[in-house]
Amino acid sequence: xxxxxxxxxxxxxxxxxxxxxxxxxxxxxxxxxxxxxxxxxxxxxxxxxxxxxxxxxxxxxxxxxxxxxxxxxxxxxxxxxxxxxxxxxxxxxxxxxxxxxxxxxxxxxxxxxxxxxxxxxxxxxxxxxxxxxxxxxxxxxxxxxxxxxxxxxxxxxxxxxxxxxxxxxxxxxxxxxxxxxxxxxxxxxxxxxxxxxxxxxxxxxxxxxxxxxxxxxxxxxxxxxxxxxxxxxxxxxxxxxxxxxxxxxxxxxxxxxxxxxxxxxxxxxxxxxxxxxxxxxxx
Ligand SMILES: Nc1ncnc2c1ncn2[C@@H]1O[C@H](COP(=O)(O)OP(=O)(O)OP(=O)(O)O)[C@@H](O)[C@H]1O
Ligand SMILES: [Mg+2]
Numbered sequence: 001x002x003x004x005x006x007x008x009x010x011x012x013x014x015x016x017x018x019x020x021x022x023x024x025x026x027x028x029x030x031x032x033x034x035x036x037x038x039x040x041x042x043x044x045x046x047x048x049x050x051x052x053x054x055x056x057x058x059x060x061x062x063x064x065x066x067x068x069x070x071x072x073x074x075x076x077x078x079x080x081x082x083x084x085x086x087x088x089x090x091x092x093x094x095x096x097x098x099x100x101x102x103x104x105x106x107x108x109x110x111x112x113x114x115x116x117x118x119x120x121x122x123x124x125x126x127x128x129x130x131x132x133x134x135x136x137x138x139x140x141x142x143x144x145x146x147x148x149x150x151x152x153x154x155x156x157x158x159x160x161x162x163x164x165x166x167x168x169x170x171x172x173x174x175x176x177x178x179x180x181x182x183x184x185x186x187x188x189x190x191x192x193x194x195x196x197x198x199x200x201x202x203x204x205x206x207x208x209x210x211x212x213x214x215x216x217x218x219x220x221x222x223x224x225x226x227x228x229x230x231x232x233x234x235x236x237x238x239x240x241x242x243x244x245x246x247x248x249x250x251x252x253x254x255x256x257x258x259x260x261x262x263x264x265x266x267x268x269x270x271x272x273x274x275x276x277x278x279x280x281x282x283x
Contacts, residue, residue: 025064026214028206034061037201041174042095042147046198048176051183055245058178058203062149066096075120095146097121101155110156111163118145118171145173153177154186165193205242212237215247219266228267235271253277 025031034050041048052058063069071094097117101110122144148168150156156164168175177183188194206214215233219225240246253274254266263270 025060028057028214029210030057030203030206031061031064034058034201034203035065037199038062038065038096038147038149038176041176041199043174044198045146045172045174047168047193047196048174048199048201049184049187049197050176050178050201050203051181052203053181053205053243055243056203056205057244059151060244061203062098062151062176062178066098066147066149067091067094068098070094072098074124075117094121094124097145097148098151099148100151101153101160103155105155105157105160107157107159108163110160111167114148114164114167118148118173121145145171147174147176149176149178151178153179154183158190161187161190161193165190165196168196206244208237208242211240211242211247224266226265228265231268232266232271235268235275239271239275249278250274 037048037050050058070091075097097114099110099114099117101113150164164175177187184200187197212233215236216225216230219229219233236247236250240250250271251274254270257270257273257277258264258266
């Protein structure tokens with residue numbers, strides 16, 4: 001029987017804590033469906049709308065699809081072209097831009113930022129597709145961006161949405177707007193934009209079965225597989241209802257409780273204590 005977990009009693013000894021779910025992306029069914037959706041929007045050059053509750057993985061999927069951690073420094077900051085090549089920036093899977101408007105982005109700013117990013121990207125892509133020694137004509141090159149994903153699209157004001165539609169109309173690219181549930185109703189109020197939406201994707205929480213599989217694999221990797229762990233996994237699945245952000249927060253809290261109580265094993269009791277120490281919203 002494992003020791004009772006108390007979230008507040010410190011302990012001098014540090015036990016074996018479980019790692020939180022690894023920060024690297026796990027290729028879940030939802031993520032794969034997002035990639036399939038993005039491929040379709042990219043090849044059809046339509047507008048796609050993706051919505052889902054907070055913390056399910058929309059941003060992470062978009063970042064992964066756009067290879068954003070690697071690509072971002074090249075398109076968000078000016079780099080001498082020669083640098084791009086020296087730093088291996090000519091990759092064929094860099095076909096997508098990810099743009100996140102700031103809260104209260106002033107009208108006009110979204111359009112300017114998108115244009116600057118896509119021009120830089122066009123240079124980068126043109127250099128990849130064509131002979132890198134050829135000079136690139138920026139006007140003609142803008143079609144090299146195949147897809148723009150706008151995350152947190154509800155931050156765009158009516159006027160910014162109008163500008164984004166204009167940007168889309170003038171470029172031969174696909175566009176994905178990502179937002180929270182309800183964004184589809186807001187966009188329906190702008191018939192010109194709405195009529196261009198070809199695909200809609202609802203990004204859902206993980207099913208309990210898939211979350212259980214993901215966690216069992218993670219626990220097995222960490223050498224924590226045991227009947228106690230199986231119960232703990234069931235408790236995590238129950239508590240989080242398949243929401244990834246909640247899983248991370250719960251596991252971080254569980255790690256803290258293990259340390260405080262000098263425990264080695266993640267059990268359902270530890271998870272329950274972790275849940276009690278968390279403020280858990282409805283989604
Ligand atoms: N497929 C995944 N593999 C590993 N971790 C994931 C995965 N999906 C989401 N996460 C984790 O869950 C957390 C929330 O993910 P993300 O920020 O992408 O959610 P979101 O749907 O964009 O939420 P919001 O609507 O609040 O912006 C992140 O900390 C991320 O690391
Ligand atoms: Mg997000």
